[in-house]
Amino acid sequence: MNTKTNLSARHIMQHFSPDFQRSPAPKMYVFDCLDSTNTWLKDNGDCGVVCIAEQQTAGRGRRGRQWLSPRAENIYCSVKWCFEVTPEQLSLLSLVVGLSIAKALQKIGLTGHGVKWPNDIFWQGEKMGGILIEGISSNSSLHQQEVVIGFGLNVNMPKSSGETIDQPWVSLHHAMGDTLDRNQLLAFILEFLINDLQCFDRLDSKRFQHDWRYWDVLYGQNVLILQEQQERSGIVDGIDDQGRLAVKLMSGQLAYYTSAEIRLKK
Structure with a gap:
């Protein structure tokens, strides 16, 4: 997967599995630069729409922290989704998204990674990615929730680009020793994620606890x-x-x- 091709909806869809390609394709918007993919989707697009940016000028993480987003080096992506569940049932959502990303990373051959509760992707003790989920609207009486699911992943970012990051971090390039095809990786993530979101209202929480244990980097720590x-x-x-x-x-x-x-x- 040694390539620096720019992100594009066409290239991403080429990497979907045949089964996934037979389903209606998610509508994707790919921008050269945005303030934030989460912010754009809050104001635009229907449920199921995917927003991707090569660069973010105001990317953010949990607790309002800045998410460093240099151009054409990483993945910055958000998905708008509607759920027919209560707000309380969304408590597992960030964990489900984390496992979707972890499974996609496993598919490209990464080992030694996992999910740090509640919303971080880690590799050997260093942060590789993060998840930010923001609610848009809620109708408790009808059990309808509209949310934006954002995630960022350090893919090909060199250490020189992340000198201002205030915590230990790592890129996939460092972990795997190669430059990654971001289109292929994002296709794998979106396929796992959308499949998991489509089943979310039928999630077996007890089974999920078992699945979580496999990827949990904090267990026993x-x-x-x-x-x-x-x-x-x-x-x-x-x-x-x-x-x-x-x-x-x-x-x-x-x-x-x-x-x-x-x-x-x-």
Whole structure:
């Protein structure tokens, strides 16, 4: 997969499997530059639309952090999706998206990677990608939720492009020793992701807990939990059926977290 071809909807669709190609093709918009693919999809496109950019000038991650987005080196992509579920049922969504990406990376031959709760892709202890899910509209009475699912993945970015990143990070190029075909990789991700989203309302949460364990980079790890200006530590014990992180605290108590900053203790 040694190529630096620009991203294009035509090249992406050429890499879909024959079975997926027989389904209605997702509508894709590919831009040279946007402020943010998530922002564009919030204001444009119907459910099922995919937005891709070669560069973002205001890319963002979780908690409003900047997502560095140099041109034509990585993947910056968002998908607008509508669900007929309650808001509470969406608690597993970022984890499902993480597993979709992990499976696509496995398909291209990557090993040693996994998902860090709740929304990061890691390879050997360093961040390779992230997920940002933002709600657009919600109708609780009709169980209708409209969301934008954004993800960024470090693909061919050299270390010189990421000197301002304030945490350990890695690119696929470094992990695999080659320049990756971003069109092929994005096709694999979108195929896994769309198939998983189409089945989301029928998700077996107990089965998903089992699947999560395989990709969970935190399981059994000693971690520091930062929440509401308080610090606690414990050993990660997976997730529950609502997607909450389960941590066995030093007191022996099992605590569950829906939102927290989790750091591996050195």
